[in-house]
Amino acid sequence: MNPAFATCDLCDAHKNEAPEVFRVLPPVFKDFGARRVFCGPVVTVKCFEDNSLVKAAVDSVGFDDTPAGRIGKVLVVDGAGSLRRALLGGNLGAAAARNGWAGVLLDGCVRDVAELAVQDVGIRALASNPMPTEKKNQGLQDLAVQIQGVWVHPGDWLYADADGMVVSATRLV
Template sequence: MSQSNRLKSIERLRSYPVAPLSDALGKRGIGRGIKRVCGDAGFCGWAVTAIEDYGSSAAVRAAARLIEEGGVLLAATPGEGAALGENLAAEIARRGGAGVVIDGQVRDLSGMTKVGLPVYARSLTALGKRPLNAGAVDIPILIGGTVVFPGDYVVADDDGVVVIPQRELDETLAMADKIMNLESEIYRASLAGDEHPIHGMSDDEITAMFADAWRVHTKPPHSD
């Protein structure tokens, strides 16, 4: 996909919160304790992937060099030690990166906060890693329980991070629209002092009401 088409798709995603997108994807998303550690806002972008070997930071550094405007660095970084700090965060921001998601640790919180780049990770540490020329970039990875392919769309906000496979974008947004419209009706009714019918429904009735949107995938994303 061309960079201009990617940026157009990203613009379409900017008005969508993560929660209804996750619902529209069959309750999928990046979880397992990955949360925002710095940055005041979320982001929309496309995935640049990396997987590190234990103790090495080489793959994340290599992936950072692939970042273009709207790119989001997603990395699986096993073991103890930070895969990202203030200098690499500043370089990603300079290249136009939208954000970073690390299934592992980061450091230099004060410096990264000044950079302003949204960074999501498992935890902070003072320990670093070495550039040991190990790992791989631009390949499918497993991060936070979610399979991510290079070029997938990534959306993050206060709630967390969701990844949308490229070929599922249109279907996902259509489903998310249905969910948001229904949930908006429920919310407005409560604020107006009215009881929405959903609050008197059984679990089975609610499931049927959302069945179109709470789609259940019978095969993994990206499979044919």
């Protein structure tokens, strides 16, 4: 289930909210997945050039079944903005789509761009880089992260469309 929304309309309606309640992410992310519009409750991972926890997340169930229907989650990854290694590639993108994730936002890089482009999942990242990560099982999950200077908390709602991405402390649509 992906409700209809426009981030511009959300900004018009919530522009005067406190930053703890409504935030706009900087326009530095590129689209890599087939799904260009997505939203959902946030799950967070913080890692640096090690995608072990990203793999564990996308290999898990990426949705909640509710009386109103299935709601896909959005994995938000604080990769510290590293452009040296890719945190998500074709195999992990396919896992995210297969396991019902609405989207993945990476403050870092992806690889296997052609493979990601056909996956039915929203994928936003800073850039692509063919170098894989080291697997050291390091990182943290389910904590507040800073994405390009904007705080994102587990349970926030992320909304993404062609105009950008916004984060809200509560569900908006």
